[in-house]
Amino acid sequence: MVTTQPIGIFDSGYGGLTVMKEIVRKLPQYDYIYLGDNARAPYGNRSFETVYRYTLQCVEWFFQKGCPLVILACNTASAKALRTIQQNDLPQLAPSNRVLGVIRPTTEIIGNFTRSRKIGVLATNGTVQSGSYLIEIEKFFPDITVYQEACPMWVPIVENNEHTQPGADYFVKKHVQQIMLANKEIDTLLLACTHYPLLRDKITQFLPAGVSVVSQGEIVANSLGDYLKRHTELEIRCSKNGHRAFYTTDSTEDFDNHASIFFGQAIHSSHVDLDSNIPVADHI
Incomplete structure (x- = not known):
């Protein structure tokens, strides 16, 4: 029996929610987990090495949550970290999983x-x-x-x-x-x-x-839909209950107040400490 788990969507902060909003609109049947690394945002002015290290840590967190597919809904992470993660880290971490970007x-x-x-x-x-x-x-x-x-x-x-x-x-x-x-x-x-x-x-x-x-939101959503159609071996591993969960590495109150502007509806997030990788609470 195939174990199914949510699709992960990552951004350094809130912006990825504009992409997630379009993905959910296009593909509402799937379960999604969003992580905003707000405690270390913004990534835009950080070095390649720092962005890579932060992004990899977040990807590992998604994999520990069981996500078979992670979307880097962040242009900076896609530009500075995606290729290295795909080529160097994924074969060791989880060769059957996939990490995709927005570029x-x-x-x-x-x-x-x-x-x-x-x-x-x-x-x-x-x-x-x-x-x-x-x-x-x-x-x-x-x-x-x-x-x-x-x-x-x-x-x-x-x-x-x-x-x-x-x-x-x-x-x-x-x-x-x-x-x-x-x-x-x-x-x-x-x-x-x-x-x-x-x-x-x-x-x-x-x-x-x-x-x-x-x-980019609608473009990425359409591309993801096409990708899942072409990769049925991955698609069957993605759970389909219409659930969404939101996590942040910073204040949940601040995240919820700001995130609703990007996502277009009220959000109730959970805090996660990436150093311990132990989520405080789930709101699925």
Whole structure:
């Protein structure tokens, strides 16, 4: 008999909930566990080694919870840690499990959104420095020219619930104008951070007419659905009771207050201490 367990969804903080929201909408039948490593967030400005070490620790936690599949719903973790985990750690930790990210599903179809073949990528410092989007888009769409812009203040703005306030306008306008100055023919902007969809209205406000803004949530959800159809040996190991559980490495009260903004509904989380790997309580 095959043992079934939830799908794990990971982010350094809250942003991955924008991806999880779309995954749950697309694939509501599955069980999901979300972990936000809020105590050590943000990851965007941390070194490759630190992001890799933190991400691996969280992946190991998911595996200890029984998850056969873990989605890194974090661009920085996907850029700085995913490949090493897949190639070096997974064969030893759990060779039949899988860890997927958000960059490849996005880069596989980003070419469908642009007519000019010029796109802009708005991301954290870590994602920009990794060059992951440049490398991956080149693989699938060598005719596309990619321009990147690091937006270091955007995650703190969103996490402090200032994304709808006038004070955010300066920082949004600054980076939108910078990326558009790179090439006036840019017709597609990719929000390559899962926090950024909450700034979408403000981003659009400062864009020229005709420039489309692409978020990752729906793309990743569709890609996951396709992946599970193609990998039935993994799909049958994913439990299907429609349950969701949320964990954070920091204050559950703070997490619940902020997370509902990203997920679109009330959340009741549990605290987990990754040093001991012992969850305090479950809310499934």
